[in-house]
Amino acid sequence: MGILKERFKAKADADNATIKELLKNHGTKKIGEVTLSQIYQGMRGITGLVSETSLLDAQDGIRFRGYSIPELQAKLPKAPNGTEPLPEGIFYLMLVGELPTEEDVQYITSVLQRRSHVPNHVFSVIDALPLSTHPMTMFVTGVMALQTESNFAKAYAKGISKKDYWEPIMDDAMDLIARLPRIAAYIYRRKYKNNEHIEPNGLLDWAGNLAYMMGYEQPGFMALMRLYMTIHADHEGGNVSAHATHLVGSALSDPYLSYAAGMNGLAGPLHGLANQEVIKWIFEMRKELGTDLPTKEQIGEYVKKTLSEGKVVPGYGHAVLRRTDPRFEAQMEFGKKHMPDDPLVQTVWNIYEVVPPILKSLGKIKNPWPNVDAHSGALLVHYGLVEYEFYTVLFAVSRALGVLANLCWDRALGFPLERPKSVTTRAVKLWLEGKEEIWGD
Numbered sequence: 001m002g003i004l005k006e007r008f009k010a011k012a013d014a015d016n017a018t019i020k021e022l023l024k025n026h027g028t029k030k031i032g033e034v035t036l037s038q039i040y041q042g043m044r045g046i047t048g049l050v051s052e053t054s055l056l057d058a059q060d061g062i063r064f065r066g067y068s069i070p071e072l073q074a075k076l077p078k079a080p081n082g083t084e085p086l087p088e089g090i091f092y093l094m095l096v097g098e099l100p101t102e103e104d105v106q107y108i109t110s111v112l113q114r115r116s117h118v119p120n121h122v123f124s125v126i127d128a129l130p131l132s133t134h135p136m137t138m139f140v141t142g143v144m145a146l147q148t149e150s151n152f153a154k155a156y157a158k159g160i161s162k163k164d165y166w167e168p169i170m171d172d173a174m175d176l177i178a179r180l181p182r183i184a185a186y187i188y189r190r191k192y193k194n195n196e197h198i199e200p201n202g203l204l205d206w207a208g209n210l211a212y213m214m215g216y217e218q219p220g221f222m223a224l225m226r227l228y229m230t231i232h233a234d235h236e237g238g239n240v241s242a243h244a245t246h247l248v249g250s251a252l253s254d255p256y257l258s259y260a261a262g263m264n265g266l267a268g269p270l271h272g273l274a275n276q277e278v279i280k281w282i283f284e285m286r287k288e289l290g291t292d293l294p295t296k297e298q299i300g301e302y303v304k305k306t307l308s309e310g311k312v313v314p315g316y317g318h319a320v321l322r323r324t325d326p327r328f329e330a331q332m333e334f335g336k337k338h339m340p341d342d343p344l345v346q347t348v349w350n351i352y353e354v355v356p357p358i359l360k361s362l363g364k365i366k367n368p369w370p371n372v373d374a375h376s377g378a379l380l381v382h383y384g385l386v387e388y389e390f391y392t393v394l395f396a397v398s399r400a401l402g403v404l405a406n407l408c409w410d411r412a413l414g415f416p417l418e419r420p421k422s423v424t425t426r427a428v429k430l431w432l433e434g435k436e437e438i439w440g441d
């Protein structure tokens with residue numbers, strides 16, 4: 001057993017004991033109330049899940065095991081001569097609960113390097129799809145083809161004991177994370193770079209290698225990939241991709257099946273696909289106005305037109321956050337350091353000044369501030385990555401760190417099948433009339 005597994009197991013044993021005690025003493029305590037409106041409105045505000053890896057506060061933003069994004073940027077180990085944290089570090093933190101040392105991060109990098117081989121049939125399956133296929137469809141198809149490699153599925157078929165589930169789940173999680181950059185880069189080069197592929201570089205870290213295999217060797221782009229992969233990794237348990245992965249995993253579907261389910265959710269425009277929608281929306285605005293740097297007045301008019309057509313302003317609003325997303329701020333800081341004069345990045349900053357007052361004035365939007373997706377595309381375009389349909393694949397590679405760390409925790413803590421109760425409107429009406437009890441036992 002490697003050091004990561006040893007440390008994870010020790011932490012899981014301790015956490016299992018804590019949870020057992022906590023439930024023994026407080027298991028009947030009420031954590032909240034559920035209103036009728038909430039069950040019709042996306043369960044917003046209902047606390048119904050446990051996710052150990054990160055916690056989202058509406059005002060403070062995301063914290064990974066207690067650490068905010070700026071704290072992680074300062075404290076997580078960096079690549080040699082690098083300025084941004086290595087995402088291997090945040091994966092370690094989510095699994096083990098403590099900040100990693102440089103050696104711990106190097107250890108994870110080397111394990112991921114070792115496990116990164118992707119079998120040929122995965123590429124054949126991707127190649128069978130027409131070139132016009134959306135990159136997220138290619139990506140999830142590739143992940144599904146890779147499911148042939150699942151250790152957990154094989155162990156379950158043989159008859160593994162419940163208490164040992166976590167170990168093949170963790171092997172699958174590590175294998176899958178190790179292989180995703182290769183699959184992502186393959187899709188990118190197949191679709192956009194004439195099917196000319198670049199072999200992995202055995203000397204690079206996980207995110208650096210992804211940049212390299214995509215064909216982006218600039219140090220600035222590699223730094224951006226490290227930051228990007230770190231800040232997109234996790235956003236507590238209730239977001240669509242994390243929740244879907246967790247839900248499917250609760251049926252003991254293996255990590256390949258569960259992650260693919262989650263990423264099909266990430267591919268929706270109200271979730272991760274919003275990053276492509278933002279750039280598409282800005283490109284369309286620039287084309288319509290005939291300028292690369294629209295004025296704030298022009299942006300304001302374009303926003304109002306978007307709203308009048310019954311569309312959302314992509315990159316703005318959030319189901320939980322009630323302030324500017326700290327991940328937006330981290331990217332803004334990166335932009336100020338590396339590309340302050342880029343007109344597209346400046347447009348993103350002008351949009352940031354114009355949109356919130358307009359959304360506020362509508363009176364119905366709970367959060368008029370930008371989310372992570374409002375900024376990411378402009379930084380990618382700066383380095384030449386203009387193919388915006390690919391952006392959600394990058395988000396998916398990063399999100400693997402969080403949702404797969406969570407699957408390890410789900411099985412180590414013995415979480416059961418997830419199966420909430422649903423009701424019909426007929427039953428609700430009868431219940432309101434006092435004629436039927438709708439709650440299960």
Ligand SMILES: CC(=O)SCCNC(=O)CCNC(=O)[C@H](O)C(C)(C)COP(=O)(O)OP(=O)(O)OC[C@H]1O[C@@H](n2cnc3c(N)ncnc32)[C@H](O)[C@@H]1OP(=O)(O)O
Nearest residue numbers: 270271272274312313314315316317318319365366367371
């Ligand atoms: C990584 C991520 O997933 S971050 C989110 C990425 N998604 C986007 O950026 C898409 C644009 N934003 C949105 O659609 C929403 O703000 C969401 C989906 C993120 C959150 O949705 P909710 O929690 O339901 O938001 P909220 O309670 O504020 O919605 C109230 C109303 O405001 C609307 N609204 C919310 N955000 C926006 C927006 N950016 N533009 C226009 N209208 C909006 C909602 O559609 C809803 O309208 P309705 O009552 O007519 O149906």
Ligand SMILES: O=C([O-])CC(=O)C(=O)O
Nearest residue numbers: 234235238239240319371
């Ligand atoms: O928290 C959410 O609902 C959406 C989000 O920002 C994420 O998953 O990164």
